[in-house]
Amino acid sequence: MKAISYARYGGPEVLEYGEVREPKVGPDTVLVKVRAAAVNPVDWKCREGYLDGILEPVFPVVPGWDVSGVVVRPGAAVAEFGAGDEVIGYVREDFLSRGTFAEYVAAPLRTLARKPRALSFEEAAGLPLAGLTAYQVLVKVLRVKRGETVLVHAAAGGVGSIAVQLARHLGARVIGTASERNHDHVRGLGGEPVAYGEGLAERVRGLAPEGTDAVFDTVGGDALTVSANLLAPEGRLVSVTDTDVVDYGGRYYFVRPDPEDLGRLSALADQGVLSVHVSETFPLERAADAHRRSQEGRTRGKIVVTVGG
Template sequence: MKGISYSSYGGPEVLAYGEVRDPKVGPDSVLVKVRAAAVNPVDWKCREGYLDGILEPVFPVVPGWDVSGVVIRPGVSVTEFGVGDEVIGYVREDLLSRGTFAEYVAAPLRTLARKPRNLSFEEAAGLPLVGLTAYQVLVKVLQIRRGETVLVHAAAGGVGSIAVQLARHLGARVIGTASRANHDFVRGLGGEPVEYGEGLGERVRGLAPEGVDAAFDTVGGESLRVSANLLAPEGRLVSIADADVFDYGGRYYFVRPDAEDLLRVSELAEQGAVSVHVSETFPLERAADAHRLSEQGRTRGKIVVTVDWETEGGGGGGQGR
């Protein structure tokens, strides 16, 4: 089958488009015909080798953890999905090996849920990682309650934009940091935008003089320090970007695959509680360009890579031999 792979750590130039090994479908997995796969910052961080200390690479690595597509072959023990079912997945395993930037991926059941019926494949591909992250942090870790004030950093980004919507759905007031160019976008999500940078603490205090009940850090560094100083008594702090959060009495969180959580996220999307903004799409063979754009760190919403089956052909090579 066709796919993207890299045989050593490095920049976007190590990503090669061509033949990659066909996936084998285990008893508790399904073979998914990939329609779209989202780019996340963790993808290029893995490619650069930044996660080498926690994820063993098996080269050549096919990158990508997010996917939307169609089930074409269930594993022998699978009863949850059948041929033709449309699914989304956060297909992260314990090794860097078989990712979603390919024509097919073998996805374990624990990584999958049905695709929201009201989202396109491109939009749906952008939901799993960011949706799970926002859901697990806000609902399970921060345990946001109605009437609370939540500070969300990078509120126009992938995780941030979902977090703003979900926190509003939970009944919270949301203050979101964003560049001035993205303030209207954040308002449209239901948040109150503030410009990041020097003076951020004072700007947030102007909106929430008593402090915020919870802060969701997606940036790290100075944003983390400012967040800690803005917490109300008994305020909670979580970071997905900077382990120094422990120094401020907060918690570091790395999203995990969870089929039940992902199904809940899918249901929230169908209810209109959360939506996915796709800023740009790239064909599979231009995945390196998608990585370059993601590395600039200025994306509104999500960047998505698509597999065009009319031109790709989808040859029989990926049928799960």
Template sequence: MKGISYRRYGGPEVLEYGEVRDPKVGPDQVLVKVRAAAVNPVDWKCREGRLDAVLDAVFPVVPGWDVSGVVVRPGVSVTEFAPGDEVIGYCREDFLSRGTFAEYVAAPVRTLARKPRNLSFEQAAGLPLAGLTAYQVLVKALNLKRGETVLVHAAAGGVGSLAVQIAAHLGARVIGTASERNHAHVRGLGGEPVTYGEGLGERVRRLAPEGVDAVFDTVGGDTLRTSVGLLAPKGRLASIADPEVLGHGGRYCFVRPDAEDLTRLTELVEQGAVSVPVQETFPLERTADAHRLSQEGRTRGKIVVTVDPGGEGS
């Protein structure tokens, strides 16, 4: 089958398009015909070897954890899905090797849920990792409640754009940092935009003089440190970007596959509470260009790679 792989850590140039090994389908796995796969920052961080301390790489590595596609064959112990079912998944395993940037992926059943009926395959591919990250931080780590105020950093990005919508659906007031060009976009998602950079603390204080109840940090560094001083008494802080948050009494979060949470996200999408903004799509053979765009760090919504866009061969 055709796919993307890399044989060593490095920059986008190590990504190769060509033949990759066909996946074996274990008892608890589902063979999925890939229609689209989303690019996330963790993909290029893995490619550069930044997660080598926690994830073994079995080369050649097929990258990618996000997928939308059609079930071809469930494993012998799988009863949740049948051939022809349209699914999405955050197909992370505890090693790097069998990713989603290929024509087929053998996805652990624990990582899959039904695809939202009202999304294209391209949009649906952008939901799992970013959506689960946003949902698990807001609901489980921050325990965000109706009527509270939450500050979401990088509110126009892949995770941030979904976090704004989920927080608004929960009944929270959402303040979101974004560049000036993305302010209208953040408003459209249900947030109150504020420009990031120097003077951020003062701008947020003008909007929330008593402080914010929760901060969802996706940036780290100075942004995280500024956020500490913006918390109301008993305010909560969570970061997906910087373990320094632990020293400030906050939570350091890493998203985990969860079929129940992913099903809840599907429900929110079908209810119209959450949409998945897609900035740009690339064909599979241009995955390296998709990685380069992601690394620029100025995306609005998701970057998606189409693998079998018209359903040929499914």
């Protein structure tokens, strides 16, 4: 089958388009014909070796954790899906090898849910990792409640844009940091935008003089210092980017596959609560260009690789 893979760590130039062996379908896996696969910052971080300390690579590695597609064949122990079912998945295993930038992926059952009917395959591919990150942080870690004020960093990005929508659905007021060009987009999601840069703390204080009840950080670095100073007395801080968050009394969180959480996100998309903005698509053979665009760090919503009909 055709796929993108890399045989060593490095920049986008190590990505090669060509034939790889079709994955085997184990008892608890599902063979999925890939229609689209979203690009996430973690993809290029894995490719460059930044996660080598926690994820063993089995070269050649096919990158990609997000997928939308159609079930070709369920494993012998799988009763939840049948051939022809449309699915989405956050196909992360405990090693790097068989990713989603390919014509087919063998996805563990624990990574899959039914695709929302309201979203195209391209939009649906952008939901799993970003949606699960937002859902698990807001609901399970920050435990956001109705009436609270939540600050979301990079509110126009892949994770941030879904976090804004989910927090509003939970009944929270949302302030979102974003570049000026994305302020209307953040407003459209239900958030109150504020610009990055010098004076951020004053701008947020102007909207929330008593401080914020929760901060969802997807940026790290200086944003953590600002965030810690903006918290109300009992405020909570979580970062999905920077482990230094613990130095500020917060928590670092790495998203996990969860089929029930993913199913809830799919249902919310069908109810019109969640939308996924796809900023750009690339064909599979141009996945290296998609990685380059992701590394620029200025994407509104998601970048998606399309694999075929």
